[in-house]
Amino acid sequence: MSRYFYYFYTVGLLINTIFFVPRILLSERYDGSVMAVFAGILFGSVSAFLFTKAMMRFPGEGIPEIFERNFPKIIRIPLLIGLAMMWTIAGSIILVAFSSISIRFLSPETNPAFMLMFYCAFGCYAASFRPSTVLNMAELIILLNLPFVAFIMYKLISSPYFEWDSIQVLADYVFRIPSLTSFAAATYPFTGYISLALYNRLYEKTRVGHLWILPTIGTAVMLVSYFVPIGLLGIDSVDHYIYTWITAVDTLRMKFGFIDRALYLFLFMYIGLSLIFIAISWNVGSVLVRDAFGFKPVTILKVKVPSQVMINAGFAIATFLFGVNSSDKSLIEFVSGWLNTRLAAEILLVIIVIWLSRREVKHA
Amino acid sequence: MMQPSSDPLLQSDDFVRETLDNGRFQIEIWYYSTLCDPDLIRKEIAHPFLLSDSPETFEKVLCSALTGVRITDTVHLSEEMLQGNTIIRLQGADYKLKTPKPGNTKLMQASTETTLQGPQTALSEDADTSLMLVRRRYPQQDLISEQMNLGSKSRTKAYLLYDKNKANPRILEEFRRKLKAIDAEVVFTVGQVEALITDTQLRWFPTMIVTERPDRCVLNLSQGKIVLIVDGTPFVLIAPAVFQDFLSAMDDIFLPSLITKALVMLRYIGILITTTLPALYVAVTSYNPEVIRVQFALSLAGSRAAVPYPTFFEVIFMLFLIEALIEASLRLPRYIGSTATTVGGLILGQAAQQAGLVSSVMIIVTSAVAISNFLIPINIMSFAFRVIKYPLILLATLFGIVGVVAGLIAVCFYLANQNSFGLTYFRVFIGEPAVSGYKEGDTK
Numbered sequence A: 001m002s003r004y005f006y007y008f009y010t011v012g013l014l015i016n017t018i019f020f021v022p023r024i025l026l027s028e029r030y031d032g033s034v035m036a037v038f039a040g041i042l043f044g045s046v047s048a049f050l051f052t053k054a055m056m057r058f059p060g061e062g063i064p065e066i067f068e069r070n071f072p073k074i075i076r077i078p079l080l081i082g083l084a085m086m087w088t089i090a091g092s093i094i095l096v097a098f099s100s101i102s103i104r105f106l107s108p109e110t111n112p113a114f115m116l117m118f119y120c121a122f123g124c125y126a127a128s129f130r131p132s133t134v135l136n137m138a139e140l141i142i143l144l145n146l147p148f149v150a151f152i153m154y155k156l157i158s159s160p161y162f163e164w165d166s167i168q169v170l171a172d173y174v175f176r177i178p179s180l181t182s183f184a185a186a187t188y189p190f191t192g193y194i195s196l197a198l199y200n201r202l203y204e205k206t207r208v209g210h211l212w213i214l215p216t217i218g219t220a221v222m223l224v225s226y227f228v229p230i231g232l233l234g235i236d237s238v239d240h241y242i243y244t245w246i247t248a249v250d251t252l253r254m255k256f257g258f259i260d261r262a263l264y265l266f267l268f269m270y271i272g273l274s275l276i277f278i279a280i281s282w283n284v285g286s287v288l289v290r291d292a293f294g295f296k297p298v299t300i301l302k303v304k305v306p307s308q309v310m311i312n313a314g315f316a317i318a319t320f321l322f323g324v325n326s327s328d329k330s331l332i333e334f335v336s337g338w339l340n341t342r343l344a345a346e347i348l349l350v351i352i353v354i355w356l357s358r359r360e361v362k363h364a
Numbered sequence B: 001m002m003q004p005s006s007d008p009l010l011q012s013d014d015f016v017r018e019t020l021d022n023g024r025f026q027i028e029i030w031y032y033s034t035l036c037d038p039d040l041i042r043k044e045i046a047h048p049f050l051l052s053d054s055p056e057t058f059e060k061v062l063c064s065a066l067t068g069v070r071i072t073d074t075v076h077l078s079e080e081m082l083q084g085n086t087i088i089r090l091q092g093a094d095y096k097l098k099t100p101k102p103g104n105t106k107l108m109q110a111s112t113e114t115t116l117q118g119p120q121t122a123l124s125e126d127a128d129t130s131l132m133l134v135r136r137r138y139p140q141q142d143l144i145s146e147q148m149n150l151g152s153k154s155r156t157k158a159y160l161l162y163d164k165n166k167a168n169p170r171i172l173e174e175f176r177r178k179l180k181a182i183d184a185e186v187v188f189t190v191g192q193v194e195a196l197i198t199d200t201q202l203r204w205f206p207t208m209i210v211t212e213r214p215d216r217c218v219l220n221l222s223q224g225k226i227v228l229i230v231d232g233t234p235f236v237l238i239a240p241a242v243f244q245d246f247l248s249a250m251d252d253i254f255l256p257s258l259i260t261k262a263l264v265m266l267r268y269i270g271i272l273i274t275t276t277l278p279a280l281y282v283a284v285t286s287y288n289p290e291v292i293r294v295q296f297a298l299s300l301a302g303s304r305a306a307v308p309y310p311t312f313f314e315v316i317f318m319l320f321l322i323e324a325l326i327e328a329s330l331r332l333p334r335y336i337g338s339t340a341t342t343v344g345g346l347i348l349g350q351a352a353q354q355a356g357l358v359s360s361v362m363i364i365v366t367s368a369v370a371i372s373n374f375l376i377p378i379n380i381m382s383f384a385f386r387v388i389k390y391p392l393i394l395l396a397t398l399f400g401i402v403g404v405v406a407g408l409i410a411v412c413f414y415l416a417n418q419n420s421f422g423l424t425y426f427r428v429f430i431g432e433p434a435v436s437g438y439k440e441g442d443t444k
Helices: A002-016 A020-027 A035-053 A061-070 A074-105 A111-127 A131-157 A164-173 A180-202 A211-235 A246-249 A262-293 A305-324 A328-363 B038-051 B057-063 B077-082 B129-137 B168-178 B188-195 B215-220 B243-247 B257-286 B294-303 B311-331 B332-353 B360-373 B379-399 B399-419
Strands: A298-300 A304-307 B014-023 B026-032 B069-070 B085-091 B093-098 B141-150 B156-163 B209-210 B226-230 B234-237
Touching: A002 A131, A002 A180, A002 A211, A002 A262, A020 A035, A020 A131, A020 A180, A020 A211, A020 A246, A020 A262, A020 A328, A020 B399, A035 A180, A035 A328, A035 B209, A061 A180, A061 A262, A061 A328, A061 B234, A074 A180, A074 A305, A074 A328, A111 A131, A111 A164, A111 A262, A111 B311, A111 B379, A111 B399, A131 A180, A131 A211, A131 A246, A131 A262, A131 B069, A131 B399, A180 A211, A180 A262, A211 A246, A246 A262, A246 B069, A262 A305, A262 B399, A304 A305, A328 B026, B026 B038, B026 B077, B038 B057, B038 B085, B057 B085, B069 B379, B085 B360, B129 B141, B129 B215, B129 B226, B141 B168, B156 B168, B156 B294, B168 B188, B168 B226, B168 B332, B188 B209, B188 B226, B188 B234, B209 B215, B215 B226, B215 B234, B243 B379, B257 B294, B257 B311, B257 B360, B257 B379, B257 B399, B294 B360, B311 B332, B311 B360, B311 B379, B332 B360, B360 B379, B379 B399
Parallel strands: none
Antiparallel strands: A298 A304, B014 B026, B026 B085, B069 B093, B085 B093, B141 B156, B156 B226, B209 B234, B226 B234
16 A cells, blocks of 8 residues: 555655746746755655654544544644645646646637636535545556656657757756755655555555655655756746746657647646645545534535535635736745645654654654 | 135236046146246145045145145235235145246347357356356355345245355345345346345446356356346346456456466556547647657647537547447347447448538547447446546646546545445455466466
């Protein structure tokens, strides 16, 4: 079962290294974001490692149960809600961003609000399933998409238009102190390991093994994510684009492919990956909210509606309202601010869990 | 016990009530002439009766006969007779003797689930004959058959079959409980049983296999599954079943393993084509012609030049025709059936395109959809996949390619959330015994 842990980690990495993170990092490429990438890899891997080790002291238990034993209600509920919000917002940002990508690159004639509504409805639908269903779907989508992701990454690096010189330019800017925002952005892709906070419930018998995978794929994906757009779009003009990565992939043409613009293959894969990311993050969010308050199913017009559906519908409506009122510019500003908050929240969570696991060992 | 005039038994013309007298004593026999075999009655009752000196000797003969039993419970006499028993009244005591007329025991060729080189006969419509076919292929004392009667009015005979050592006791108990809870008046087919024992009313994908092949029964029994044989239909119900089971044909057992793998992959590709191709056609022609190559996009546009309607109508029009054709060739008598296919073939072929109703690419799409749908070995599953394409077309019309991909993922979510008697229905590494029946190490 421990393979599922890595699926979430991988989804988080693949999704977040495409949307906002490269854009934030690349805009500060001369101001220390190279260092931020390496620091982010180190920090992300270490905290993922520590968190996973700590969670393994609680076999078959999620954060709600662990907190229930250790904290009074007044501390527990805000913590859980905070954690849930962290997840939900992560999903919602991707939802809003991907909805605008769909409008821009796939169906420019569709009404943006209509498209956003469709994504929100899908998120609400997919996130309301049992966690085990979401696990199985994550596996299916990742296994289907990974070969294509690997193929496109390979094509990008081996592209004749890939300028290694642009990357060498960056050597002059390595030893600079990164800003907090770029550091927060560089740690963000690793955040998939936090899913263990809830899905640890499902790993009762198995322990998460092969922890060396965490830094390995993390480093590989982060480096590709940061350097490939520079190599393809040029060191100076790389921050002229809103969706840096999508523009970078659009430089690629597959001469003998059924679809000759690699962009479309890439977008098809990322529809799947984004949707599963939204499903996972809202699923975690809604289950955490449900368990924080202990909500029971509600009966509406004689139909028993699980409280999870209600919570997800709430998420969907909030996301829709947020998405309709945001633009590309306001979204990236929101994300930069949010990333800093999230970094603090993540550090807090990791420290709490490590502290609790130490205490558990002492008591036992 | 029997009130002469008001009893419904006596109102039936095929109900026989005879008094036999051999000069020394008398007996009374009751039976349904249509349900009982007169030869058997003559041989087992009338003949020994003629030779008996006293009631005691005849009683001995009766009880020593194969299935003669003295009945103490006289309330269910009519039910006993309806099961094909003859009731013998001898000096105030009642005996029953099984004298059923042999049903339709003729073995037929498997017609809905054929294989190339596998066993060719299907199960029989007679439950006992079907049970015999299974037992012959699986001569194990652990193979337990539990007889039950389904339906409050039809009392259809059914056998629950399972391998005692292999079947999961929890699933078996659940299956039994659900069968007992069936509340319908008449039960004739296993598909109906499946509907009756499924909790939800909204069923889309089958979670139990319906098959007519004795070899599939036996393979599944040996994998610890439960088989339900129902009298009056050559089909049996196998539970639990997961998604992968529906994509396995019995040919997979005897073909070389690489060919089997290739065939299974072919079926998955078939599913992908039959579900998404029409939706992708709509999405590509109406939203994203730039996805495909320029030359192809141009020839697509060229072939659509004469079509005045949006692609949505074109697709719906053609798919309606092909679905109608499939249904028509299924329902029509065989002699008229060929007319339907000929006429339909003409329309689907050239005429529709020349009339400017659909593009020529759409005809290819339609045929690809129809043909790849037939790749799915189990019938109900291919029906389930026929339905999916319509919501996907709708999503493609509204949202383009995003709608198609998201719709497909939504369907997968639905599938992954299903379960068959507590087993996960759909996931990548299902942990099922290999569909071919071989396990690793079997061949060493």
